[in-house]
Amino acid sequence: MNVENLAADADEFTSNVFLVDDTALIDTGADEIVLDRLEEKDAEIETVVITHSHWDHIENLEEIVARYDPQVYAYSPSNLPDGVVGNTQVLADGETVALGAMETIFVAVHTPGHRDDHICLYSPDEKVLFAGDLIFPGGAFGRTDLEEGDRDTLIESIERITDLDVHELYAGHGEPATDNVNAQIQGSLKEARKHEPKYAEG
Template identity: 45%
Template sequence: MISNLAAGVRAFTSNAFYVDGDRRVLVDAGANFDVASRVADEGGLDALVLTHTHRDHVGNVPAVVDAFDVDVWGFDTDQDGVDHAIADEETVRLGDHEYVAYHTPGHKDDHLCFHSPDAGVLFAGDLVFQGGSFGRTDLEEGDRPLLVESIERMVDVLDDDLGAMHTGHGPSVTDRPYQHVEAALESACADGRV
């Protein structure tokens, strides 16, 4: 089961997805709210996995580590708080399923997406969002052509069997999520700067 522990929070934060199962994992910690108590209400935690290290996704990392004594996994161990690196196309266990990690820079250099074909689930971070929106490229490390390449990669990896897309902001997408990824690619290419 996957639940967004940031649901209903009125603060600057990313979503924070609790993935229950054999390996209880929090995908992104969010910021500016007490996610540790929400994790405790769910029954505890085995690991914290990051899509990327923008402040709104990692602000609560110290509180989660302090509360549950868990390791933090992400793409780049040179980033503060990341204990273990996840390589491109490495398999990681989230809940009861294996997910393939895809390095998808463009929004931030250390950005990862996680896809489980068996579960039919994508954790998209800030790469793409509901309705064909896509991650900002006007921040440090932002790169529009690189973001387009990353979205193209995910369009190639995914297909219509995708059942759910959990994004870094906004609602999760369960109605034809693959079409939202395709729309994001179209939108990212539309302004002619790519």
């Protein structure tokens, strides 16, 4: 399974956009560079999975649906733009989706706390985790000061992820991680438990 971040050279603020074997996308990002890269690569996008409905992850979605007519999966399709609803199917907790040339099976793990409709995608065979904005390499974790954010819920979600054996971590922002990934996830859990939110409550 080949994974490439199409937003690696983005100028504008955007999520990462992971292209799997030139046929599937995890998130669509918000920088037009993603659309240019897809055109350059002559990719045929069959499947798009949205980790959560924050704008920096979905701004390119309508254009990608218009160009490639893919099957889109999301935890809450109603949070996506009206124009893509006809292409979108619910991906609930524990449901699976096949991605890439080898049709690698990924399990959706509902992981709210950063956003209610947030899912991670885990491949038990490849030990790959697409983590969205739940956790990031180096012990970082998703912000909980946005609408629907909740630190205790985020911690519970990270706890679910620590049950998985992960060798490759692809988060929604920053570089991928392949070294001691399980320990890095434990680090994120520890940090999330330790730090009080920096924003005012209430």
